[in-house]
Amino acid sequence: MSEPLRSxxxxxxxxxTKRFGGxxxxxxxxxxxxxxxxxxxxxxxxxxxxxxxxxxxxxxPSTSGSISLLGKDITGWSPERISRAGLGRSYQKxxxxxxxxxxENVRLAAQSREPHAARWLKLASGFxxxxxxxxxxxxxxxxxxxxxxxxxxxxxxxxxxxxxxxxLATGPRVLLLDEPLAGMGTAxxxxxxxxxxxxxxxxxxxxxxxxxxxxxxLADKLTVMVNGQVIASGTPAxxxxxxxxxxxxxGEEH
Numbered sequence: 001m002s003e004p005l006r007s008x009x010x011x012x013x014x015x016x017t018k019r020f021g022g023x024x025x026x027x028x029x030x031x032x033x034x035x036x037x038x039x040x041x042x043x044x045x046x047x048x049x050x051x052x053x054x055x056x057x058x059x060x061p062s063t064s065g066s067i068s069l070l071g072k073d074i075t076g077w078s079p080e081r082i083s084r085a086g087l088g089r090s091y092q093k094x095x096x097x098x099x100x101x102x103x104e105n106v107r108l109a110a111q112s113r114e115p116h117a118a119r120w121l122k123l124a125s126g127f128x129x130x131x132x133x134x135x136x137x138x139x140x141x142x143x144x145x146x147x148x149x150x151x152x153x154x155x156x157x158x159x160x161x162x163x164x165x166x167x168l169a170t171g172p173r174v175l176l177l178d179e180p181l182a183g184m185g186t187a188x189x190x191x192x193x194x195x196x197x198x199x200x201x202x203x204x205x206x207x208x209x210x211x212x213x214x215x216x217x218l219a220d221k222l223t224v225m226v227n228g229q230v231i232a233s234g235t236p237a238x239x240x241x242x243x244x245x246x247x248x249x250x251g252e253e254h
Contacts, residue, residue: 008071009034010204011056011087011174016065018051025051027228028065033174033204038196040207040219044248048228049208050092053178056206057089058082070173084113088172092179094159098152102143102162103134105151110134110169133169141165142195157188161195174204181211193217216240224248 009032018026026048033039041049054060056067058079066075070086077085097105110133138144141161146154151162160180167175180196181189193214199205209215215222215236222239224232232242239245 007034007036010070011206012068013052013056014066016052016055016067017063018048018055018060019063024228026055026062029223029225029228029230031206031223031230031233033206035173035204036201037220038200038205038207038218039221039223040209040215041223041225042209042212042215043225046227047225049225050178051228052225053089053176053206053208057087057176083170083172086171086173087176088167088170088174089176090160090163090167090178090180092182094156094163096151096159096162096166098150100151101147102149102151102154102165103138103147105162106137106143106165106169107131107134109166110137113170133171137165137168140168140195140198142191155188157184157191160184160188160192164195164199168199172203174206175199176206176208178208179210180207181209181214189214 011033014030016026016029017024029052031039041052043049051060055062058077058081061076066073068074069082072085074082074085097108107130110130113133114130138147141164143158143161143165146158151159154162164177164180181192184192189211196205196207196218207215207218219236222234222236223230224239224245226248231248232239232245
């Protein structure tokens with residue numbers, strides 16, 4: 001596994017904290033996510049991984065700490081504003097328009113980046129730049145051959161690919177992917193791994209995932225969370241050898 005690029009990180013969190021009453025779901029977490037590298041965040045259930053993702057995407061406001069995206073302080077920004085600034089995310093639960101075709105799903109996502117309100121009397125085929133973004137996103141996600149399929153009829157793995165294609169159609173520089181391999185069989189998981197490797201050179205990717213085989217195959221850097229706190233951060237080899245991580249999460253088999 002290669003070392004993360006020695007460039008300025010595209011997404012930076014510093015001392016990020018989220019409290020719900022007396023509970024600190026995320027406590028003083030800092031991390032950097034670089035273009036050309038996959039930064040995996042792992043930990044047991046309840047560790048605070050999804051809460052951290054929600055803080056970074058603006059779906060939850062932080063109690064304290066700061067977040068910067070592409071060099072801009074985005075602390076306190078709305079999810080929509082953060083998305084338009086260059087961050088895209090997927091969710092644990094697949095979030096697609098099931099009655100629509102694969103193409104219609106991706107085109108609608110691309111259309112959200114039009115600089116003006118939709119002109120309802122204009123044919124969808126007339127939005128040239130939108131259609132180009134949608135076509136490129138379908139190609140990147142490996143779904144060109146499924147373009148005309150109804151989203152509800154494609155496999156679970158393909159639906160996860162579709163959600164990523166919709167995210168790509170918005171033109172993000174940073175991707176937050178929350179358990180993209182969840183519920184997949186071996187073949188579907190391998191396709192998703194290959195998709196993430198294709199996306200890696202042009203994006204900064206933060207990956208939350210429970211599939212440890214995939215994590216260690218993909219990640220350039222790992223951050224391990226337990227009870228809302230970071231207990232280790234480093235290369236996969238460093239984290240695998242960390243005694244605290246072994247006892248708290250990975251177990252002796254790793």
